[in-house]
Amino acid sequence: MTTTEKRDYSTVPSAIGCSNDGDPIIQVRNIRKWYQVNKGLPIIGSFDWLKAVDDVSFDVPAGKTIGLVGESGCGKTTTAKMVLGLENPSTDGEVPVGSIYFQGEDVTQLSGAGRREMRRSVQAVFQDPWSSLNPRMRVNTIISEPLEINTTMTKKERDTRAGDLLAEVGLNPYQGNLYPHEFSGGQRQRIGIARALALNPKLIVLDEPVSALDVSIRAQIMNLLVDLQNEHDLAYILIAHNLATVRYMCHRTAVMYLGVIQEYGDTEEIFAEPTHLYTNALISAALPSHPDIQRDEIVLPGEVVSPVNPPVGDVFMTRTPLPVRKNHKYTKERPPLVEVGKDHYVVETPWSTVTGHDLSEFKLSVDQEMQE
Amino acid sequence: MVEKASKKNNNESIDRDGFGPSTVQDEVVLELKNLQTHFTTKWGTVKACDGVSYAVRKGETLGVVGESGSGKSVTALSIMRLIQSPPGLIAGGEVILNGRNILELSEKEMTRVRGGEISMILQDPMQALNPVFDIDDQVGEAIGIHQGLKGKSRFEKVVDALRKVRIPAPDTRAKDYPHQLSGGMRQRVVGAIGISSNPSVIIADEPTTSLDVTIQAAYLRLLKQIQSETGAAIIFITHDFGIVAKMCDRVAVMYAGRIVEMADCREIFNNPLHEYTKALIGSVPKLEEKTGRLPQIEGQPPLLYNLPPGDAFAPRSPLEYDEKDAMIRPELVEVKPGHFVQMSRCSVADFDKYKDLVSY
Secondary structure, three states: OOOOOOOOOOOOOOEOOEOOOOOEEEEEEEEEEEEEEEOOOOOOOOEEEEEEEEEEEEEEEOOOEEEEEOOOOOOHHHHHHHHHOOOOOOOOOOOOOOEEEEOOEEHHHOOHHHHHHHHHHEEEEOOOOOOOOOOOOOHHHHHHHHHHHHOOOOHHHHHHHHHHHHHHOOOOHHHHHOOHHHOOHHHHHHHHHHHHHOOOOOEEEEEOOOOOOOHHHHHHHHHHHHHHHHHHOOEEEEEEOOHHHHHHHOOEEEEEEOOEEEEEEEHHHHHHOOOEHHHHHHHHHOOOOOOOOOOOEEOOOOOOOOOEOOOOOOHHHHOOOOOOOOOOHHHOOOOOEEEEEOOEEEEOOOOOEOOOOOOHHHEEOHHHHHHO | OHHHHHHHHHHHHOOOOOOOOOOOOOOEEEEEEEEEEEEEEOOEEEEEEEEEEEEEEOOOEEEEEOOOOOOHHHHHHHHOOOOOOOOEEEEEEEEEEOOEEHHHOOHHHHHHHEOOOEEEEOOOHHHHOOOOOOHHHHHHHHHHHHHOOOHHHHHHHHHHHHHHOOOOOHHHHOOOOHHHOOHHHHHHHHHHHHHOOOOOEEEEEOOOOOOOHHHHHHHHHHHHHHHHHHOOEEEEEEOOHHHHHHHOOEEEEEEOOEEEEEEEHHHHHHOOOEHHHHHHHHOOOOOOOOOOOOOOOOOOOOOHHHOOOOOOOHHHOOOOOOHHHHOOOOEEEEEEOOEEEEEOOOOEOOHHHHHHHOOO
């Protein structure tokens, strides 16, 4: 079924931190999603830009997992929606154009057959297993619906395939005759995974696949996902806000803030030496795995800024506890990602990285926490 | 300076949980004795809370951990007497709050206790707050009922409560509606309602599951601060051992309506005895290091109307066991001072070591 011919990546523009190694399934280059929002005044032509995603680039190599991390509102889900084709990247007159490439071809230029192949190859598993399965369909029908649309299989073949898929995700084939409400949360998530696997995809977008589940069930689902990846050479885009999950599942990680990637690269590199202040703040706020582990928490001033009219320069500028020089060039233009280690890239401005700064005065030690 | 010195002193004297000076005092505020809550369903009687006993001291944080359906929330609702009857029924046991059994109070007396002496912070701030009333109305309602205040003095108390939960500009925020606040701020308002009448026990039912990591950290910090200011006991219901590690002095692990293990926080992490506790702690990936393949608990949580007769955890236990042993209903045994384990040959690997303590 799969094509093995050498793919041509020559048309894909280069971007920092992205290479064409490892047969990328999806390459995202400088995509943006800007929404026009009304200012509230009934004047025609008066609007603001809500920059949900702003100039994001990354590669998804075959068989690897890339994690998108950040607080709610940082644009990670919007990015995933664009990869899935549920949203189109902005190409409005005022917005610079980027694009998404599927196996080396620009998705906007794909032929009908190419587009169908992409739709088959890119699937999704959603966060909430209670609302992502149709309660009025039997599990077999849910799982074989993609087969009915995309293949010429007969009803009998589809049911056999659905049974095989259920067995693959650790359920019994006879359970295909049941309805979703007869399953627990973990089992429902398995059904969601079986549906995503039905068309032998190359990439699955996982939007917080375990955060709605019990802790004891999370391990089962994460292990299942890792096993399926090894077996089928699947690529994953994992959206998560739990950093421990990201460290466990992902080969590469992109930390996003306000629609912009702040730190990007090999997961182990990032966790071994988190360079961006925001990454450090996220790690310091994560829950410890033992009562003896105590992290001094870095508390960033203010709350997450609205993505409506974000700062023109470095988006992190308004959250940093370090002094910002007013006339620095990165207060007026976006700072680029800079390579700081092997496969480790970070947005580097005088106020956004931890290198060369004594952060102790911004850390809330345990004592201060009690005093504050 | 004086403050600092006394604080240091504090630090040395009681630092039990490693989270700075502990607020735990010896006075027991709330004690459950063999609490039983049953529900009548068409499949039979569900023993959602089946003989739960624990005590919480002043200033202490007790974590109650378990999967969904383990009875941890039902236990909390039973303490508040919020179990709808029928189908629910508090079938037996005692809940002793500040020296009296609140299960014997009339509904009218209970209304004063509920939200006054003992309050609850719920999981979902969007559902806990009414969208058509402003913050002042909702925080003020609790203050009006429990402190009998009206008008300006009530408003001052509201602002005070909002200030306590560190909401910026509390006097203007009090006139906002829930939708105007962010998720973290909303959860703080729910917290303000909870603490407004200086309760001696706060029950927090997974208050941070829907929040981002940074906001979660700030909220947990806030709860600790409130506790150190007021000396309230906190019962923290969660399924996440990370929160336990950060927040709790003691932990009770629940499974199928019963406590399977209860001990100090450190003891539970360093020396877990029950296989369920071990599995819960082990199945969480670590942030601090690269984790190898995660150990997982096989199977699903049991259906409470169809429990195995003896040890409910036996079918999921990784240990090898005799069917005969699984039929024995295990009892909670104190293996070390303050460390209780539900002793069953099927789910405690070191059973033989503590054999003398068990009567079967």
